[in-house]
Amino acid sequence: MRKNQKIHRNRWYEISLADGSTKIVKGQQSIPAARKKYKNQIRAIRRISLERWNQYQESMYGKYLAFLDLEYNTGEEPGIPTEIISVGIVVADRKNLKKKETYYSLVHPRINTTLNPYCMELTGLKQKEIDHARSFAEVFAEVEEFYRKWGIRQTYVYGNADSPVLRNNAELNEIPDKVTYLTDGIKDIAEELFLSLFDREGSISLEKLGRVLDIRLDGEWHNALYDAELLWRCHSAVIHKEIPENLLTQAKNELALKEIYMQNRRFDEVKSGFPEEKKAVTEEIIQELRKAAAPKSMKETAKLLALCDDILVLTGERPRYQKEYTELI
Structure with missing residues (x-):
């Protein structure tokens, strides 16, 4: 992707409509679709500043946002579900990305209750820890209260796996409507961060992204809270242009x-x-x-x-x- 294409993709535009309302779109590539959608209703289109874009984001999604990571126990046999075994969340101020609070909990699977060897090696979790963990329903009821406390309406994740796994686990535990507060606001920012750094489409693992940005944290990879913190730090580094050239x-x-x-x-x-x-x-x-x-x-x-x-x-x-x-x- 050429540099000027990347620049235009990262610009924001405010569309004024005949009824007095405004719509904000990101990137010049969004303008033709907006013209088609609001045909004969557009009064003006103007570029807006990053500050104005941030104000729009805050008005749409609230003052705070969450960074989420989930760890799973994958089934070794056909038909065995992939179940969540831990959840980590970092809440940050949308405007300056300062960390406000964190949340971490283990989760006891409903069906696939025995951790497979690969999962234990990857996450460092022990079977007895999962055996004594709370149920999915209990943990995510607590997560919902945590989200309400901070007024969270948008959640950043890295990769496209967390959202479907979360939905499947909610259905498996017969509470699909109880996690819509979270799933409806999930946004995968992996490709967005890659584009910002490399001026092209693509993605790399979160671990590699942390190496490129020279971000080091205390803890171990594939701990849900560690990975949520790493995602927050990587996003903050890119937004604030704290990038080792x-x-x-x-x-x-x-x-x-x-x-x-x-x-x-x-x-x-x-x-x-x-x-x-x-x-x-x-x-x-x-x-x-x-x-x-x-x-x-x-x-x-x-x-x-x-x-x-x-x-x-x-x-x-x-x-x-x-x-x-x-x-x-």
């Missing part, structure tokens, strides 16, 4: 290399049956190839890495050379 430049270069690398990879499925003695010889050939090629540009380097990893895959080994060049992404 050296790391951002490195990340952009790594993304470009990875893109060329992926375009030139030909084999994904690791083969089997290749003799072990020939694997060692193949490894030597790969190293000789890398020395002889001596790429002089990022494009040539990416193509060479793709070729070397394809050779590994054909011999029954997993690809690994591209990872040598990507510390952040």
Whole structure:
């Protein structure tokens, strides 16, 4: 995406209608749709400031917003539901993004009550902790009170999984209408943050985003409150332009290399049956190839890495050379 396209996408416009009301849209690409929707009703269209946009957001969604993360226990067998086992929330002032309060709770699953080994390793949670946790209905009744306390009408999440999982869990626990206060206001900001940083569409994991922005927190990944705090910090850093330029430049270069690398990879499925003695010889050939090629540009380097990893895959080994060049992404 070109730089000027990105700039126009991040501008805001106020549309004055014949009945005296106003509508606010984001980005020039929204104006044709608005002209069609309000045909013969538009009196004027004018660009507005970030301050005016923030005032509009506050009037629509309240003074405070929430950053939410959920952790789940996935089913290992077909038909076993994915159930929420913990919830973390950070409440921040919409205007200055200062943190106001946090919320964290474990959740006892209704059906899939035994944590699978992968889930325990990922989250650091123990089975006995989940066994003594409160039910989904109890926890989210408390979350609802927490939201009412702060007048929360908009919730930021990272990725598109939390909203459907939350809805499915509400249905599973027979209280689908009890979480509409939360699900109706959920907004996935993963692509928005990516666009703001890299001037193009796409996304990376929250963990990688934290590395690019050089944000370090006490705690462990995949704790629901830790991830909610990290999302809040990343969003705040982007909004306040607290972005380490050296790391951002490195990340952009790594993304470009990875893109060329992926375009030139030909084999994904690791083969089997290749003799072990020939694997060692193949490894030597790969190293000789890398020395002889001596790429002089990022494009040539990416193509060479793709070729070397394809050779590994054909011999029954997993690809690994591209990872040598990507510390952040």
